[in-house]
Amino acid sequence: MSIADHHRSHSNGKNRRLFPFWQSGTTTSSSKQNHQLQFHHHHNNNNSSNENGVVSTARSSNKLSSVAKSLMPARRRLRLDPGNNLYFPYEPGKQVRSAVRIKNHSSSHVAFKFQTTAPKSCYMRPPGGVLAPGESLIATVFKFVEQPDKNEKQLDQRSKDCKVKFKIMSLKVKEGTDFVPELFDEQKDEVVVERILRVIFLDADRPTPALEKLKHQLAEAEAQLELRRKPQVETGPKVVGQGLVIDEWKERREKYLARQQEVEAVDLM
Structure with missing residues (x-):
């Protein structure tokens, strides 16, 4: 170091x-x-x-x-009675009827429309419409029941007819909107499928609570249809009344003019 x-x-x-x-x-x-x-x-x-x-x-x-x-079910606007099925009396070879009560339980005006998987043998009256909040009606559904073929059992044909389904759709609309089917095409995103109803056949010769309820609803539907067909009673003044008012006004006018002529004649003298 x-x-x-x-x-x-x-x-x-x-x-x-x-x-x-x-x-x-x-x-x-x-x-x-x-x-x-x-x-x-x-x-x-x-x-x-x-x-x-x-x-x-x-x-x-x-x-x-x-x-x-997107997975949550849309909130329904209509209440149906019956809620899941359409009951028809089983009468092969005849046109039979069912009924469903439709009530708008929302706070808005709602348009509704029917669709069916068998448009050739089924139709609805009315096929659609607009319901105010709280308003209801009974729709009648018509269906032709096919006769079973010779080689086909009646139960097989009956099961085929039971496969027919009816779909009821709804659409929120503004007050005063007139129903046209194109509404549901123009606003597809706002359309809600309320219910898909299945066909259930009832024995026409055997009384059941479902059959009695169906008869009652059909009678009520016919009564509602008659009311809609009748002309509405006018609440305003009648034409005859308006004519009488005009005649009275003319009479007063003529008397006034006659007095005026008398006054003018006196002045001229």
Whole structure:
């Protein structure tokens, strides 16, 4: 070892003895700075990851809510009675009738429309319409029951007819809107399928509560139809009354003109 090296080593040892915390403090300070830098970097990474997590969570929740909304059944505007089936008396070779009461239980005007899987053998009266809030009517459904073929059993033909279905759709409309079928084509996104009704046949010769209810509804539907066919009673003044008023006015006018002529004649004299 040279004299210079020996002197440097001696001075370093002396400094360590005089300032025992100098080197450790320097090391601690530098390590503390490194730790702070690492913590700051880690904190920034955590913030960015948290922000990304919040955004991704929000997007996921929005997607889930939209999917859930699409899967949720639409709120029905109409109440049907019967609610799931259309009951027909089974009479092969004849046109039979069923009935369903339709009531608007929403707070808006609602248009409704019928559809069937067998339009050649079935039709509805009325096929559609507009109901005010709380308004109801009884619709009559007509169906022709086919005769079973010679090689076909009656039960087989009856099961075929039972496969016919009727769909009732609704659409929220403004007050004063007239019903036209094109409404449901123009506003497809707003149309709600209220119910799909299945055909149930009843024995026409055996009294049942369902058959009695059907007869009662059909009679009520006929009464409603007669009321709609009758001309509405006018609440305003009648034409005859208006004519009498005009005649009386003419009579008064003529008397007034006659008096005026008499006055003018006196003045001329």
